[in-house]
Amino acid sequence: MAVCVAVIAKENYPLYIRSVPTENELKFHYMVHTSLDVVDEKISAMGKALVDQRELYLGLLYPTEDYKKRYGYVTNSKVKFVMVVDSSNTALRDNEIRSMFRKLHNSYTDVMCNPFYNPGDRIQSSRAFDSMVTSMMIQVC
């Protein structure tokens, strides 16, 4: 179960960020922002290998004390997805995280395909994307 889903542009500004519970939004923003350090590190460290293997999933970024795990994913156009997962739910294995990211990626691609969406703009008015993210946040795997 994801507690925060963020889509971050190539230039590292947030395209979309949503978290539950909403009252601690700021904390999640800081959390996602700092985790970009690790995302960047991973991309540059295994950049070449990633391209060769077409592996977009970056794996666990790093754990935190409050037991929320952050996972990273990067698209070929260097748009980053960061997901904060409440890992008290240990049933969530790597493969499931992967498939969640893939779903997110598909949905993001749909947003990009919208001719009225200007690439680089915040994703604000996509109901489909919103509901997909909601489903990932509620979903108990």
Added chain:
Amino acid sequence: TPLTPPLPSVERAPVVGAGDQNLFTSIYPTLSQQLPREPMEWRRSYGRAPKMIHLESNFVQFKEELLPKEGNKALLTFPFLHIYWTECCDTEVYKATVKDDLTKWQNVLKAHSSVDWLIVVVENDAKKKNKTNILPRTSIVDKIRNDFCNKQSDRCVVLNDPLKDSSRTQESWNAFLTKLRTLLLMSFTKNLGKFEDDMRTLREKRTEPGWSFCEYFMVQEELAFVFEMLQQFEDALVQYDELDALFSQYVVNFGAGDGANWLTFFCQPVKSWNGLTLRKPIDMEKRELIQRQEATLLDLRSYLFARQCTLLLFLQRPWEVAQRALELLHSCVQELKLLEVSVPPGALDCWVFLSCLEVLQRIEGCCDRAQIDSNIAHTVGLWSYATEKLKSLGYLCGLVSEKGPNSEDLNRTVDLLAGLGAERPETANTAQSPYKKLKEALSSVEAFEKHYLDLSHATIEMYTSIGRIRSAKFVGKDLAEFYMKKKSPQKAETYLQGALKNYLAEGWALPITHTRKQLAECQKHLGQIENYLQTSSLLASDHHLTEEERKYFCQEILNFASEQTDSPGHKVVLPMHSFAHLRDLRFTPSNAVVHVGGVLSVEITVCSQMPVPVHMDQIAISVHFSIEKNSYRKTAEWLTKHKTSNGIINFPMETSPFPASQNSLPALELYEMFERSPSDNSLNTTGIICKNVHMLLRRQESSTALDTPSGVALDDGAPVLKCCGVTLEPGANTITFRTQAKEPGTYTLRQLCASAGPVCFVLPHLYPLAQYDVYSQEPQLHVEPLADSLLAGIPQKVKFTVTTGHYTVKNGDSLQLSNVEAMLILCHAENKAVIYSNTREKASDASLRVQSSDKVTSISLPAAPAYHMIEFELEVLSLPSAPAAGGEGESTMLGMTEAQRKPKDTQKADHCMATTDHKVSIECPWSIYSTVIALTFSVPFRTTHAVLSAGTRKYIQVCVQNLSELDFRLSDSDLVDTGDSTDLQLLPLNTKSQQHICSRQSVFFVWELTWTREPPPSLRGRFSMEFRPASEERLSISLKPYTYEFQVENFFTLYTVKAEILPPAGTELCRTGSLCALEVSITRLSDLLEVDRDEALTESDEYFSTKLMYEVVDNSSNWAVCGKSSGVISMPVVAQATHRVHMEVMPLFAGYLPLPDVRLFKYLPHHSAHSSQLDADSWIENDSLSVDKHVDDQLDSSSIKSRGSVHSAASSEHKGLPMPRLQALPPGQVFNSSTGMQILVIPSKDDHVLEVSVT
């Protein structure tokens, strides 16, 4: 004692020795040294990969207690192999003692079902020599084998002279060691396998009540120990990892409500939090606690991690230790929470802090500096975690507050320190031990600060060094918070600014807002008024804040503005964008052009982003004035033409939450690009080019001056448009500025400045550019035809436009037109003028009075204000002046018909009308100079004439061609002879009625010309006709008729030419291909006349003759002229003299063929002056050569000659020779009576091919 657990990595698997103890003691050194020397391949069960291992053993003396009892779980102390040593070589001795001893030993082993044993017989040559009754060497061994090694003869080995240094000894040793290793391994495999099986069975029972994790822990750890002993650290680590995972799973299950009984023990309250202990290989105290099932969760975790750490360090993986440590600490915190274990506040922080430092120090202890520096990424997490924990401890114990800790804080500190217990002995002598650090940090405010700053700075430095800037900034923000608490805002500011810059650059709205809020507080404390106000304005407009917060910050600005009113001079300049947004700007008039003195208004829409209405003292737009050099640019006309906008300028919304780099980039301007090869225009390359690369690839400014107010400069002293006392409501506000234009020029709006007290919000640049123009214009008069061109002869309308400019037209002002003779200004009773404003809006109608006198026509203008236009129309008429038809005179004078003109000329003349220019000078009331206006009138008609002959009768044809777009009615056409010769009479053959002539059409008029005296004189004709536009029924004035004058001479017929073609003799009709006779007769009609007197005339005996040249030409190639086609004849100048020429022609086609042309020329003798002059226009040029060659003699050319094909080589021979000249006879003088005749030609019979040409 075997019960004490051995120290791992020192302890070896026990091999129990029995028998001759002294012997063993002597051999032991060599044995223990040699055994691990060679590796053995260890094949393992469950498909695990085989491994090469070095065996080492711990040799102990046999005791019966050593043998494991049934159900023993201890593996480490398990006797893997029993060896019986004997040196016996004497049968007697063997029988007497050794055999019994062996039997006893074997029985004991059997009783304990131990099957791993070996009997070693050491043979000693020296010993043997001493004995007398020596048996063969093998006998003792054989005996032993016989007695004990039932079918297992390999269980008894011989070792020869083990202490000697001989090859035999060596050999014997090798064989023995191999055997020993093999047996040892066999035993390991068997016993370990059995142990693992037992262990698994035990694990499977974990759901049964009464199962204890701690018991199981001890069993599996036993296995780990053995692996460690075998130096299989990887396998050992796996055992601990399995235990770790099992325990974690239980905790998670417990959290999910599936609790195990044994787990409740781990839920006892935490009483000790002294952190991990990693400096001992095995923490015996904790191990015992686990064994006694008294360990707390932290004890178990600590012990488990310590073991994992030890093994990982053996495996040279210190960075994994760091990584696992962080995970461990996190999960411990979580597990305690999950199990709802009661933990005193701060206890966990202490534990984590100590543990972090312990791990870091442990890693530092086994790595060198360079290694650590290059692996900061692995350790920095621990540093950061420790910093975080120390911070929260500091806050908890009141070490961060300004006043220092209170008694409650102190009590808490004492409790926390108590939980640490005493320092462990292994670190007691270390100065920087985690224990000492924590104790010191909690001891005083100053010590805490020192330690906290040390840690923070180290963490920030580490993060920065590995490029984790964001994390570094985040720690920096914590530090800033600390500094703020410690009342050192100047130190906090740097960190806050750094973090804010980072967030701004990457566009993270929420962190920006949060950090700004902190920064605002910091700046307030620091007394940085401008910065504080700016931050406040940013926050007041920030939608991520609550309404109350925004109002607060807005009020802060307003308070400052109202407080500072008494100290003038000092201004606080802030950028506008945070305060309000200029949305659009609208000029009235919409083209933003006003004349001097005119009123311009500028209406701006400003969206205030403040949460409350804000009263501004003044809103001003500063204006830049520039004088336009080009005076034409200042006219209303030009400005109106070049400014087509609706007067609204929209300013794009700034999207500040995005990073600056994003929104400042312009959109790509892409264009197709084709490159073609210059030779054949084929496509070489194609592509897309970006035209604004220079904009896109610009280096990004590293420091965005988004928050620095110094970037805004106030435009002082410039002219301004002002609006005072405006209250800006939240949202859109409309503000209107009015100005009266003064200096002509261009005014550019530069800055928008809203001020309240000393606070100014400035928008430094208005972009897109907003400009308005003020112009001053000289009065002007324009006269232009209403239609495309003016036609002469009929009334035409001309439009007068008076642009008043700065001049005001008063009543009585008039235009004075000097009259031109040939042009009339038609005055109507009522003339209307229209007055327009300079924006082309109709202002009023007025009447216009036109008065004409002899010389001058005066137009009195209606009164009109400055910068208006007066428009009116007048009718003018260009009179056809006397030489109006003069343009046509040229052809007239020649007396030649139009038919002789080259077609090219005719065509050219078709298109353009003859024109006349009239210049009118006008005196205007605003100027002492008069304006001269040229009007060009076109003559709508073109007239040509021709003389037509019928034998001796003559006709004059006049063709009137209408070149204009109008239709006309023609009437009263007349042709008179102005020569006043009574001999000539003109008889009209035309209709009397009116004739309609459409645009671009012609009308022909014909008169028969008769005369009473022969030869008739020349005719000087004047053609005239009345015309009026067909569209207008009645014209107010009578129009002058159109006239055309011409002269015709020498039109009297002198010769008639008659040609006739006769079929060949004996046939009725001509046939193609057969020769026919061409008879040409040329007849003179009159006696000698005045016109005949020229060079060709020769006189002999009062008998006159002239030379003529004839030529037969067939332009349509119907005929082939056989033989000579031309010749010169001498014609007697006598009436009725006839000359006949006979020629042969051959028809080339069948059908009715027109006869070939016969042309007649006057043949003038050579004249030196004209020797080489040939009429260049004449067709003769081509054919004249034969003329020259065969002068006078009428020699027939024998060849068939086709016209135009002659370019004889002879021409060059005769160049320079005197050449006779040919002169065409005026067409009136020759009448060809056979023109238009045709003759029937039938196809020849034997022609197989019938050629018919259709043209």
